[in-house]
Amino acid sequence: MxxxxxxxxxxxxxxxxxxxxxxxxxxxxxxxxxxxxxxxxxxxxxxxxxxxxxxxxxxxxxxxxxxxxxxxxxxxxxxxxxxxxxxxxxxxxxxxxxxxxxxxxxxxxxxxxxxxxxxxxxxxxxKRYIRVLKPLEVVEGDKWVKLTPYDGFTVSLEIEFNHPVFRRTPQHLTIDFAAQSYIDEVSRARTFGFMHEVEYMRMNGLGLGGNLDNAIVIDDDSVLNKDGLRFNNEFVRHKILDAIGDLYMIGHPLIAAFSGFKSGHAMNNKLLRELQARPDAWEYATFRRPSDAPSSFHRLPQAA
CATH class of the missing domain: 3.30.230.20 (lpxc deacetylase, domain 1)
Structure with missing residues (x-):
């Protein structure tokens, strides 16, 4: 079980x-x-x-x-x-x-x-999972997020920033947790921000604790952190990290494929609320034998 x-x-x-x-x-x-x-x-x-x-x-x-x-x-x-x-x-x-x-x-x-x-x-x-049975999508202008039925868990995101640093790094990534490890591929990716946003954030009571030890900071054309990036695509990896955290607000692991373009916390939350409002679009699932669960959930670290 x-x-x-x-x-x-x-x-x-x-x-x-x-x-x-x-x-x-x-x-x-x-x-x-x-x-x-x-x-x-x-x-x-x-x-x-x-x-x-x-x-x-x-x-x-x-x-x-x-x-x-x-x-x-x-x-x-x-x-x-x-x-x-x-x-x-x-x-x-x-x-x-x-x-x-x-x-x-x-x-x-x-x-x-x-x-x-x-x-x-x-x-x-x-453990109770939420299995997505029907596609769901939230669209705002050119931004979108969606959940589609899938026998496992994948996250696919694309970001788009018109900035030299981002143009030099991959801005699209798909992680399939049947084959890839959250700890190795996602957990170490750091949050990021722009120097030109600092004044705005401080005026709005945000970013007061931010520094080069807890965020990637980007100026007009480069990363300011002395040691650079942990991954060549660390920015989109961090967006995947965020999305996984936002999706876990629903209280159970999702059996689904999640994808998005230029999405963020607000759209991720709207997608969950849309899922909750559509009882025909999902069901609870439990597995009495570990082998019955999708392989995406076989890679969890062993419990004591």
């Missing part, structure tokens, strides 16, 4: 929020079956919990931010959510002493290390 997963033990780390600039302590705690991913703001009295779900993603300016009906926020959750998807973690309590998850190095790799250090435990309940 393919079971749900949580952590074997509690683990903590500290860091700075990319946009808030605030230092925050992050504590990851095991959670019972069918809990899902719960973010808990422990800096508030009493603590406030927000479930990772599409309906609470109500701010998508440069990140995915959960906002509850009372305005309590948990910002920039997509990198951690991406790591959780990559390791198949179903149930977790994410305690935070501030309004934004730490950016770490701008990728999901530090979260992978943290989760792996805590250990992964299988639980008694069966």
């Amino acid at each position: 393919i079971h749900q997963r949580t952590l074997s033990q509690t683990i903590s780390a500290s860091g700075v929020g990319l946009h808030s600039g605030e230092r925050v302590k992050l504590t990851l705690r095991p959670a019972p079956p069918d809990t899902g991913i719960i973010f808990r703001r422990t800096d508030l009295t009493p603590p406030v919990e927000l479930r990772a779900e599409p309906a609470l993603v109500n701010d998508t300016r440069l990140s995915s931010t959960l906002v509850d009906p009372n305005g309590v926020r948990v910002a920039t959750v997509e990198h951690l959510m991406s790591a959780l998807a990559g390791l198949g973690i179903d149930n977790l309590i994410v305690e935070m002493t501030g309004p934004e998850t730490p950016i770490m190095d701008g990728s999901a790799a530090p979260f992978i290390y943290l989760l792996d250090s805590a250990g992964i435990s299988e639980q008694t309940a069966l």
Whole structure:
């Protein structure tokens, strides 16, 4: 049987929020079956919990931010959510002493290390997948995202930036997780931004914690980071990392092919809401034998 997963033990780390600039302590705690991913703001009295779900993603300016009906926020959750998807973690309590998850190095790799250090435990309940049965698409101008039926999980994205750095690097990539590893191919790709956007972001209270240690920074014609890029196509790889985190907001792994052109957090969230609004377009799936599951889900690291 393919079971749900949580952590074997509690683990903590500290860091700075990319946009808030605030230092925050992050504590990851095991959670019972069918809990899902719960973010808990422990800096508030009493603590406030927000479930990772599409309906609470109500701010998508440069990140995915959960906002509850009372305005309590948990910002920039997509990198951690991406790591959780990559390791198949179903149930977790994410305690935070501030309004934004730490950016770490701008990728999901530090979260992978943290989760792996805590250990992964299988639980008694069966893991539930969402199998997409009918094509779904969201279009805005020349931008689009879509989900199509597929016996596995693939992500295919194309970005388009009229900039010398991007013209020198591949801007399209497809990752098929039946053959490729999230940890090796996706998790290390960092977020990126342009020097000319810094003033705008600071005026809007964004990017206050950004620097060359936690983001790729691009000027008029080059990458400013001393060590350059980790992959020749790191930009589009990071967009795939983001998309995986955004899609995991639905609470279950998707059995589908996801594709997009010039998409971002807002469109990814709209696609999930469209999926939820179309009960004829999907179904839950469980697998009693691991061999019955699509091969895309055979590459998860072994649980303890």
